[in-house]
Amino acid sequence: MSIRIGILGYGNLGRGVECAVKNNPDMELVAVFTRRNPDTVKILTENVPVYSVEEAPSKKDDIDVLILCGGSATDLPAQTPEYAKYFNVVDSFDTHAKIPEHFANVDKVAKENGNIGIISVGWDPGMFSISRMYGNAILNNGNDYTFWGKGVSQGHSDAIRRIEGVKDAKQYTIPVESALEAVRSGANPTLTTREKHTRECFVVAEDGADLERIEKEIKTMPNYFDQYDTTVYFISEEELKRDHSGIPHGGFVIRTGKTGWNNENNHVIEYSLKLDSNPEFTASVIVAYARAAFKMSKEGMSGCKTVFDVAPAYLSPQDGAELRAKFL
Amino acid sequence: MSIRIGILGYGNLGRGVECAVKNNPDMELVAVFTRRNPDTVKILTENVPVYSVEEAPSKKDDIDVLILCGGSATDLPAQTPEYAKYFNVVDSFDTHAKIPEHFANVDKVAKENGNIGIISVGWDPGMFSISRMYGNAILNNGNDYTFWGKGVSQGHSDAIRRIEGVKDAKQYTIPVESALEAVRSGANPTLTTREKHTRECFVVAEDGADLERIEKEIKTMPNYFDQYDTTVYFISEEELKRDHSGIPHGGFVIRTGKTGWNNENNHVIEYSLKLDSNPEFTASVIVAYARAAFKMSKEGMSGCKTVFDVAPAYLSPQDGAELRAKFL
Numbered sequence: 001m002s003i004r005i006g007i008l009g010y011g012n013l014g015r016g017v018e019c020a021v022k023n024n025p026d027m028e029l030v031a032v033f034t035r036r037n038p039d040t041v042k043i044l045t046e047n048v049p050v051y052s053v054e055e056a057p058s059k060k061d062d063i064d065v066l067i068l069c070g071g072s073a074t075d076l077p078a079q080t081p082e083y084a085k086y087f088n089v090v091d092s093f094d095t096h097a098k099i100p101e102h103f104a105n106v107d108k109v110a111k112e113n114g115n116i117g118i119i120s121v122g123w124d125p126g127m128f129s130i131s132r133m134y135g136n137a138i139l140n141n142g143n144d145y146t147f148w149g150k151g152v153s154q155g156h157s158d159a160i161r162r163i164e165g166v167k168d169a170k171q172y173t174i175p176v177e178s179a180l181e182a183v184r185s186g187a188n189p190t191l192t193t194r195e196k197h198t199r200e201c202f203v204v205a206e207d208g209a210d211l212e213r214i215e216k217e218i219k220t221m222p223n224y225f226d227q228y229d230t231t232v233y234f235i236s237e238e239e240l241k242r243d244h245s246g247i248p249h250g251g252f253v254i255r256t257g258k259t260g261w262n263n264e265n266n267h268v269i270e271y272s273l274k275l276d277s278n279p280e281f282t283a284s285v286i287v288a289y290a291r292a293a294f295k296m297s298k299e300g301m302s303g304c305k306t307v308f309d310v311a312p313a314y315l316s317p318q319d320g321a322e323l324r325a326k327f328l
Numbered sequence: 329m330s331i332r333i334g335i336l337g338y339g340n341l342g343r344g345v346e347c348a349v350k351n352n353p354d355m356e357l358v359a360v361f362t363r364r365n366p367d368t369v370k371i372l373t374e375n376v377p378v379y380s381v382e383e384a385p386s387k388k389d390d391i392d393v394l395i396l397c398g399g400s401a402t403d404l405p406a407q408t409p410e411y412a413k414y415f416n417v418v419d420s421f422d423t424h425a426k427i428p429e430h431f432a433n434v435d436k437v438a439k440e441n442g443n444i445g446i447i448s449v450g451w452d453p454g455m456f457s458i459s460r461m462y463g464n465a466i467l468n469n470g471n472d473y474t475f476w477g478k479g480v481s482q483g484h485s486d487a488i489r490r491i492e493g494v495k496d497a498k499q500y501t502i503p504v505e506s507a508l509e510a511v512r513s514g515a516n517p518t519l520t521t522r523e524k525h526t527r528e529c530f531v532v533a534e535d536g537a538d539l540e541r542i543e544k545e546i547k548t549m550p551n552y553f554d555q556y557d558t559t560v561y562f563i564s565e566e567e568l569k570r571d572h573s574g575i576p577h578g579g580f581v582i583r584t585g586k587t588g589w590n591n592e593n594n595h596v597i598e599y600s601l602k603l604d605s606n607p608e609f610t611a612s613v614i615v616a617y618a619r620a621a622f623k624m625s626k627e628g629m630s631g632c633k634t635v636f637d638v639a640p641a642y643l644s645p646q647d648g649a650e651l652r653a654k655f656l
Contacts, residue, residue, distance in 0.1 A: 019589050125656045132655040137616040137643035141351050261347050265604035276593035288465040308641040308651050315465035323636050327461040328453045
């Protein structure tokens with residue numbers, strides 16, 4: 001019997017979840033819920049209904065795990081606790097400062113209703129968090145480094161698009177190779193923001209716009225760009241579409257640390273991702289945790305969980321004996 | 329209150345565990361057990377007793393987790409089930425074909441006595457296994473690659489030492505950089521044994537030994553060397569001691585896979601280790617899992633576990649709220 005998955009919110013992430021469910025034979029997509037008019041939402045999977053969000057609670061017996069694909073700013077803080085009343089849920093909440101509050105809200109509702117809610121799932125937060133945590137537990141005498149990229153930052157691209165005279169833009173975050181090498185060497189460098197990442201901006205300007213002013217506004221934008229070495233390229237709309245329509249991302253989590261009676265030995269643990277599609281990879285992680293939510297719920301567990309609380313075996317469709325034979 | 333650790337077997341791994349316990353303030357070494365005459369075993373920690381193994385059962389109330397530092401060939405198959413009668417135990421059993429049997433033996437005894445036994449802990453099996461498992465659960469449509477090195481293989485060094493006319497030797501396993509690059513590119517190459525690793529041997533010969541014969545015996549040794557491109561260097565005893573006395577190791581676990589409605593997007597997940605001291609790093613992993621065994625036992629769990637069955641949070645001395653704040 002398949003794990004019956006529902007998707008709430010059908011943007012890039014929702015479509016990624018749809019693809020990941022198709023790629024996992026033990027799962028089946030049974031419904032998509034949208035805040036738009038359901039008649040206007042065309043999904044990829046044949047013969048799966050699209051409903052208005054209002055109908056979600058009435059489908060609670062037809063869905064094993066509801067995957068929440070909304071944004072962290074306003075959607076998930078309301079949606080995850082709301083739908084944890086009816087479903088096992090998984091979200092990708094990534095507003096770091098508000099995780100304690102979100103965890104508490106989801107935990108209360110999920111426990112009251114005997115459901116599992118796994119929050120902040122994806123790659124950062126998510127797989128990168130696990131790497132940081134394992135690294136710290138193993139090498140407790142050491143240093144942490146996280147680098148992002150090369151990849152598209154949606155937030156930075158949006159910030160450029162809000163500048164007057166900008167028609168469209170894509171921003172890439174790029175880790176500085178020499179900083180990465182210094183970290184890998186075990187030298188434990190102290191790195192400033194500027195030393196860790198550079199930013200590249202591909203900008204389509206309106207006809208007749210003041211390019212010099214746009215470039216200056218980008219490079220001096222507080223927090224977003226002023227602390228970075230930023231390069232701005234003005235390109236045509238055609239070039240943007242042709243060369244920059246993907247959503248790649250990735251990054252590196254490095255833990256360096258010392259062992260030995262006199263801390264005489266150095267070790268480097270590195271976890272890295274190189275992703276063609278940020279939302280599709282995030283969705284693939286989420287779908288594995290949806291399987292975990294299903295299995296944990298079947299075992300009678302409930303409440304809010306993060307990736308730290310989920311034993312690796314729960315993510316897999318294979319049983320313990322198979323996992324030990326194949327991967328140990 | 330500290331977690332009280334016992335060590336059984338005081339070789340390279342036992343000493344590594346001793347160092348790791350010193351580096352973890354929530355732990356305390358309370359006893360070392362040896363099969364040798366305890367009076368002849370000098371340990372690094374002051375005021376900690378060394379006992380004969382026969383005395384171990386009588387110390388069951390003084391020790392929270394007993395770490396078994398014997399070998400996989402003959403020690404652990406007997407020791408882990410035996411001491412799981414009295415203690416929570418952790419071992420680094422690495423004879424892959426015999427893991428099902430070992431798991432079953434430890435599980436039975438550990439359950440009967442209400443203890444936790446975590447087996448096959450270290451980096452491979454251990455952290456590499458976790459990386460393979462997570463990678464497969466996330467990208468179920470993909471390929472696995474594990475490379476080892478650059479590092480010292482004890483088994484291969486021993487095999488060279490058994491050749492007539494060889495006084496001492498160190499063997500390094502080295503991943504082939506171009507193979508690594510091909511894997512990272514997402515090309516999903518099919519690689520032969522020879523294409524993945526090379527072997528470098530540093531050999532001290534007896535006076536007057538036939539070097540040509542030794543080199544030929546090494547390079548043609550079935551399984552150990554005949555399937556690899558092997559280089560043999562004859563050096564002096566002084567050079568071996570000066571340049572090759574460390575026990576470095578490491579390696580790479582890479583999972584490549586595809587996502588998307590038509591498998592149009594490629595992803596690469598890479599986990600790598602660069603270790604100055606193989607036994608000290610292994611010991612650091614084991615000690616983190618000893619903490620997990622202690623915490624799981626306190627929660628009333630029992631039986632045999634592997635790294636797949638242990639939620640990451642159990643490895644850390646920090647509680648859930650701290651972990652979420654610091655690492656998520």
